Amino acid sequence: MIIVMSPGATEQQIDAVVRKIAEYGCEANVSRGVERTIIGAIGDERAINQELIDAMAGVEQSMHIVKPYKIVAREWHKENTVIDISGVPLGGKTVQIISGPCSVETQVQMDTAARFVKESGCRLMRGGAFKPRTSPYSFQGKGVEGLEMFRRAADAQGLPIVTELMDVRMLDTFLEWNVDVIQIGTRNMQNFDLLKEVGKVNKPVILKRGMSATISEWLMAAEYIAAGGNHNIIFCERGIRTFETAYRNVLDVTAIPVLKKETHLPVIIDPSHAGGKAWMVPALARAAVAAGADGLLVEMHPTPCEAWCDADQALSPDELNQLMTELGGIARVIGRDI
Ligand code: PEP
Ligand code: MN
Numbered sequence: 001m002i003i004v005m006s007p008g009a010t011e012q013q014i015d016a017v018v019r020k021i022a023e024y025g026c027e028a029n030v031s032r033g034v035e036r037t038i039i040g041a042i043g044d045e046r047a048i049n050q051e052l053i054d055a056m057a058g059v060e061q062s063m064h065i066v067k068p069y070k071i072v073a074r075e076w077h078k079e080n081t082v083i084d085i086s087g088v089p090l091g092g093k094t095v096q097i098i099s100g101p102c103s104v105e106t107q108v109q110m111d112t113a114a115r116f117v118k119e120s121g122c123r124l125m126r127g128g129a130f131k132p133r134t135s136p137y138s139f140q141g142k143g144v145e146g147l148e149m150f151r152r153a154a155d156a157q158g159l160p161i162v163t164e165l166m167d168v169r170m171l172d173t174f175l176e177w178n179v180d181v182i183q184i185g186t187r188n189m190q191n192f193d194l195l196k197e198v199g200k201v202n203k204p205v206i207l208k209r210g211m212s213a214t215i216s217e218w219l220m221a222a223e224y225i226a227a228g229g230n231h232n233i234i235f236c237e238r239g240i241r242t243f244e245t246a247y248r249n250v251l252d253v254t255a256i257p258v259l260k261k262e263t264h265l266p267v268i269i270d271p272s273h274a275g276g277k278a279w280m281v282p283a284l285a286r287a288a289v290a291a292g293a294d295g296l297l298v299e300m301h302p303t304p305c306e307a308w309c310d311a312d313q314a315l316s317p318d319e320l321n322q323l324m325t326e327l328g329g330i331a332r333v334i335g336r337d338i
Contacts, residue, residue, distance in 0.1 A: 001026075001041040001048055006060040009037060013058030020056065024048045036060070067262075069219045071226035072233065077264040083204050083232050086160040086180045088123045090204075090234060091266030095331050095338050096295040098162055098268070099320055100126040101302075102310035103139070104146035110153035112302040116317035118157040120324050121338065124181070125150075125159040126297055130166045131309060132187050139308050144170075147177045162206060162297070168197045175201065186211050186238060186273075189221050199228020206234045206268070206297070211241040211249065215258055222265070235259055235267045236297060239274030248276025248313075251284050256291040268295035272313045278304060281315055282323050289330045298323070 003017055017039055018028040026043035041048060045066055053062045067073050082091040090096045099122045101113050110127065117125045129146030131139065142149065147163065154161045160180035165171060166188060174182060181204045188194055189210035198205050205225055209218050222233045237256070239249025251274035259267045271284035285296050301307040301314035315323065328338045 001045040001050070001053070001062055001064050003039040003041065003053060003062040004060045005037040005039065005058050007036050009058035009060075013056070014039070017053070017056055017059060020053065021048070067219075068216075069223040071231060072219055072222045072263045072265055074262060074264045079264060081231070081264045081266065083234060083266060085124060085204050088160055090124075090268075091294050093336050095289055095293065095327065095336050096124055096268075097122045097298060097324065097327065097338065098124040098126050098295060099298045099300045099315075100162075101307060102272075102299050102314065103128045103131050103308055104142050104150050104163075105308050107149045107153065109302060110149045111156065113300065114153040114157045114159060116300065116302060116320065117159060120300075120317065120320045122320075122324070123159070124162060125154050125157075126162045126183075126299070128164050128309070130164055130170065132164070132166055132185050133309075144173055144177075147173065147179070151177050165194070165198065168194050171197055171201070175203070179203070181206055181234075183236075184208060189213055189218065192221075192224055195221060195224035196228055199225040199230045201230060202232070203230070204232040204234060205230065206236050208236045208238050208270070209240065209252075209255070211239075213240075215255060215262065219259075219262060222263070231265075233265050234295070235263065235265060236270055237267070237274075238270035238297075239276075247274075247280065249274050251275065251287070253287055253291050256288065256293055260292055266294040267292075268297055269293045270297040272297070272299040272310070272315075276313050278313055278315055278319065281313065282319070282326065285323055286326060286330055289327050289336075290334065292334070296327075 021028040021041045024047045026041040029040040031038045082089045104127045131141035162181040164183040183206045186208045242250045269288035271281045299314045300320045304314040331338045
């Protein structure tokens with residue numbers, strides 16, 4: 001940690017900071033300039049309570065030099081992590097496209113969707129049984145019955161499933177239904193109790209970015225999961241909220257290279273909830289793969305205009321097939337495949 005003393009800091013104030021640093025088991029390196037004194041704390045700076053240092057007389061500001069996240073940081077783990085999702089690798093050379101409807105509706109809808117997902121070449125299927133809706137009067141999802149329908153439809157096609165967990169009390173049910181990937185939605189990115197619980201299970205977790213979360217807050221949320229022992233975490237950027245109202249959210253493509261630099265864990269993109277309109281999805285999906293995303297989460301419905309949730313942004317099966325062909329071309333150019 002680096003502590004910058006204010007220009008008028010007295011010798012006593014400098015000595016007090018040096019003593020405080022020693023109390024935390026660190027060594028102080030005092031550098032006296034013409035205008036101000038800078039104190040470097042050497043050792044395990046995580047032990048230092050920054051708020052207490054900042055509150056000391058004569059301290060102007062302090063900054064950590066070691067990242068507050070550790071397990072998820074590339075600093076400590078140089079190689080890319082490849083996550084094994086029931087036999088499907090995510091984070092390696094192959095870009096994985098996860099597709100399926102926004103929500104589980106009926107067995108027929110799920111059976112048909114699973115067939116289209118499989119035929120398109122996707123190896124993983126999405127679908128929400130528990131839906132986080134803005135209005136309490138909107139369709140809230142089929143619940144446990146939906147998990148059952150999803151599992152049956154996906155098993156018939158040999159597809160691992162991705163579905164959102166909103167309530168920690170449902171975790172055991174998710175494990176009973178052998179959900180292959182637990183999705184933590186945007187609205188729960190900082191639900192720390194939920195993060196701690198999924199940190200204790202041995203299941204891959206997709207951690208969506210909160211709509212107004214900074215990269216650092218997102219990494220810290222992932223660290224909550226990792227700290228419990230579950231390191232199978234996949235970051236999913238799904239658009240952030242800005243001043244722009246012409247589309248549902250702004251897809252933060254910049255987050256891809258930044259996250260790839262900061263973490264060894266896979267990064268995927270949800271172009272559907274970013275654009276909010278089906279016609280925008282292919283452009284955003286292509287941009288994401290070109291920018292280095294390890295996968296995509298794309299909404300597809302057998303008959304989009306009949307979808308119970310997010311009908312406007314669902315691709316049709318034909319549109320998904322077309323997109324898969326385009327993405328294959330982009331992946332090849334950057335030395336990957338689909
Ligand atoms: C979803 O993927 O079904 C979903 C609700 O997304 P988000 O949490 O990104 O809004
Ligand atoms: Mn949706």
